[in-house]
Amino acid sequence: MLILSTLYNLNKQAFVAATESNHGRTRIYFANDKETLxxxxxxxxxxxxxxxSFWVITNTNTNRKRxxxxxxxxxxxxxxxxVEKVCGTI
Known part of the structure; x- marks a missing residue:
């Protein structure tokens, strides 16, 4: 959660664009509200x-989170x- 919060606060516009395309085949990973997820x-x-102002799913394994x-x-x-350094800490 801290990494996501930091990424958002570093560049809100880029974070929003990145989360819009980050989803699974049947699941949405990020949304502006809990109900959407x-x-x-x-x-x-x-x-x-x-x-x-973003919500994220948390019922995923460590590999998916990474x-x-x-x-x-x-x-x-x-x-x-x-990217490799940060992901290596997860």
């Missing part, structure tokens, strides 16, 4: 990302080395 699946366990962060950081044009 629950509508895609009742088991998502949505949580508000601290210091943002992939979500990696995709957002790549879409936000962070250097590959930084």
């Amino acid at each position: 629950l509508a895609s699946s009742k088991q998502t366990k949505p949580r508000l990302i601290p210091d943002t 992939n979500m962060i990696e995709q957002i950081m790549q879409d936000m044009k962070f250097p590959v080395e930084l």
Whole structure:
């Protein structure tokens, strides 16, 4: 959650654009409200990302969470080395 909050606060516009394209085949990972996430699946366990207006699903395994962060950081044009370093801590 701290990583997501930090990414949002570093560049809100890039974060919003990155989360819009970050979703699964049948699941939405990010939304502006809890209800949108629950509508895609009742088991998502949505949580508000601290210091943002965004909600994220939390009922995923560590690998999926790592992939979500990696995709957002790549879409936000962070250097590959930084993406790997951050994702290596998850």
